[in-house]
Amino acid sequence: MNKISIQNYSLQYSDGTESLRNISLEIPANQITVVFGPAGGGKSSLLRVLNRLNDLADVIHQEGNVYLDSVDILSNKLDVINLRRQVGMVFARPVVLPFSIRQNLTYGLEVAGEKDTERLNYAVENSLHKAALWEEVKDRLDDPAIALSGGQQQRLCLARVLALEPEVILLDEPTSGLDPISTGKVEASLQDLKRDYTIILVPHSVQQAARTADLAVFLLQGELVETARGEVMFTNPQDQRTEDYIQGRFG
Amino acid sequence: MKSSHMRHRQQQFGFSLLTLMTLFTVIPIAGVVIYILILGTPAINWEFLTGFPREGMRAGGIWPAIVGTFYLTLGTSVFAVPFGIGAAIYLSEYASDNRATQLIRIAIINLAGIPSVVYGLFGLGLFVLFLNFGTSILAGSLTLSIMTLPVIISTTEEALRAVPQAFRTVSISVGATKWQTIRRIVLPQALPGILTGVILGLERAAGETAPILFTVAAFFLPRLPNSPLDATMALPYHLYVISTQVPGMPIKIQYGTALVLLVFVLSMNIIATSIRSRARARRQW
Numbered sequence: 227m228n229k230i231s232i233q234n235y236s237l238q239y240s241d242g243t244e245s246l247r248n249i250s251l252e253i254p255a256n257q258i259t260v261v262f263g264p265a266g267g268g269k270s271s272l273l274r275v276l277n278r279l280n281d282l283a284d285v286i287h288q289e290g291n292v293y294l295d296s297v298d299i300l301s302n303k304l305d306v307i308n309l310r311r312q313v314g315m316v317f318a319r320p321v322v323l324p325f326s327i328r329q330n331l332t333y334g335l336e337v338a339g340e341k342d343t344e345r346l347n348y349a350v351e352n353s354l355h356k357a358a359l360w361e362e363v364k365d366r367l368d369d370p371a372i373a374l375s376g377g378q379q380q381r382l383c384l385a386r387v388l389a390l391e392p393e394v395i396l397l398d399e400p401t402s403g404l405d406p407i408s409t410g411k412v413e414a415s416l417q418d419l420k421r422d423y424t425i426i427l428v429p430h431s432v433q434q435a436a437r438t439a440d441l442a443v444f445l446l447q448g449e450l451v452e453t454a455r456g457e458v459m460f461t462n463p464q465d466q467r468t469e470d471y472i473q474g475r476f477g
Numbered sequence: 478m479k480s481s482h483m484r485h486r487q488q489q490f491g492f493s494l495l496t497l498m499t500l501f502t503v504i505p506i507a508g509v510v511i512y513i514l515i516l517g518t519p520a521i522n523w524e525f526l527t528g529f530p531r532e533g534m535r536a537g538g539i540w541p542a543i544v545g546t547f548y549l550t551l552g553t554s555v556f557a558v559p560f561g562i563g564a565a566i567y568l569s570e571y572a573s574d575n576r577a578t579q580l581i582r583i584a585i586i587n588l589a590g591i592p593s594v595v596y597g598l599f600g601l602g603l604f605v606l607f608l609n610f611g612t613s614i615l616a617g618s619l620t621l622s623i624m625t626l627p628v629i630i631s632t633t634e635e636a637l638r639a640v641p642q643a644f645r646t647v648s649i650s651v652g653a654t655k656w657q658t659i660r661r662i663v664l665p666q667a668l669p670g671i672l673t674g675v676i677l678g679l680e681r682a683a684g685e686t687a688p689i690l691f692t693v694a695a696f697f698l699p700r701l702p703n704s705p706l707d708a709t710m711a712l713p714y715h716l717y718v719i720s721t722q723v724p725g726m727p728i729k730i731q732y733g734t735a736l737v738l739l740v741f742v743l744s745m746n747i748i749a750t751s752i753r754s755r756a757r758a759r760r761q762w
Binding site: 277279282307308310311314315317319321323324333334337338370372383386387390 | 666
């Protein structure tokens with residue numbers, strides 16, 4: 227049973243910039259699904275469908291179906307707040323909230339009404355462990371989060387998502403601003419995390435896609451060109467366009 | 478081609494000219510302050526600050542006017558602050574960018590350009606006469622509020638917009654509602670900017686004469702107001718009265734009153750400026 231099922235999904239924004247055309251895709255649980263392709267192909271849009279962050283954007287047309295555990299997440303009746311706790315998102319630039327490290331992690335729980343200090347403290351420690359940040363910040367949890375380095379901030383953003391104990395984690399070019407060492411740490415965390423979560427990653431390079439993908443999805447100008455297991459996609463792509471992109475002939 | 482020496486001289490000349498122009502803008506302000514300080518300071522003593530006017534205002538103190546201006550500033554803030562901030566939150570965070578909101582924005586900008594005496598007449602018509610509040614602190618505060626609103630709305634909106642959009646997106650993405658996002662992140666981050674705007678708006682209200690002329694200010698009322706429906710003396714109007722309407726007025730008292738008003742307004746300004754610069758130093762974005 228797949229975690230997420232996208233069926234004949236199309237999307238159009240009012241400014242006509244990015245759009246998705248008739249996308250059908252099955253996303254398996256406990257794997258890293260990598261959605262890659264050139265800029266403007268609809269990768270971010272696709273992620274933002276899955277946590278309904280597109281509600282904030284000017285969407286003029288939408289059709290098709292998207293199911294998470296066979297729940298229709300496009301439904302008007304869906305509890306969007308609850309969906310966003312189930313489907314966490316890490317953005318391209320690390321955005322720490324203007325609070326302390328601790329408050330960055332408890333924020334999502336607090337807005338959901340959690341007041342129990344013990345549970346909040348547990349969430350802080352647990353999420354920092356999972357994001358491989360605990361050792362570096364355990365003595366300064368009440369310092370402003372902005373004081374962390376870029377790589378640490380991005381892992382804090384990952385921890386902030388993990389603190390909500392989501393089921394799906396969306397990562398939109400999470401390492402685009404990071405140095406290779408920090409990038410390596412984030413990628414290593416993802417490999418650990420996929421045991422417990424369904425991970426959907428928009429990589430910042432084809433190389434990262436090849437390194438991380440269990441399942442790879444190639445998006446080109448809003449169209450899904452090809453879906454394949456990672457090891458197949460990057461060695462033996464079926465579509466000429468996929469091969470050209472992977473070989474670096476365009477992009 | 479000009480020699481580099483020549484270009485250097487030109488540059489020197491340009492800088493000197495700009496420095497001079499800057500100085501010329503400061504000189505009148507400094508001049509006014511120093512002039513009022515010199516002429517006004519001799520009047521300042523305990524009786525002047527806390528006493529009631531006597532002998533047709535030619536002696537005694539200005540306590541009722543100080544209290545009146547304080548009450549009016551307070552009253553203005555009671556009405557203008559919640560409405561102004563509320564409107565700004567709506568415009569910046571909720572309203573979609575359509576014709577109606579554009580119209581509202583234009584209206585607010587134009588509201589700021591209306592001469593203050595027009596506000597005074599409007600207040601007279603609406604609050605004093607139509608709503609029958611009489612010449613009262615209530616009517617005066619409401620009139621000053623309407624005049625202050627555009628300042629508070631536009632500075633608050635600006636402060637809200639300065640808060641990075643990414644904070645809102647992140648907050649929504651971890652399951653916060655829009656209102657939670659505003660209350661827990663946007664408002665606290667914008668607060669110093671909002672406070673600065675509020676104080677600057679109130680400062681203008683405290684110093685205005687025309688809007689209170691017909692709505693609240695008493696020519697001579699040597700007692701303190703008991704309720705919001707009482708008229709009151711106020712510093713700017715009192716200054717106008719003793720400068721133009723009372724023959725044989727000691728010049729010392731005129732400048733003493735001006736000095737008190739100036740200190741009142743300047744100290745609000747200093748508070749606003751220091752809030753702003755402190756917040757800038759602490760800001761995490």
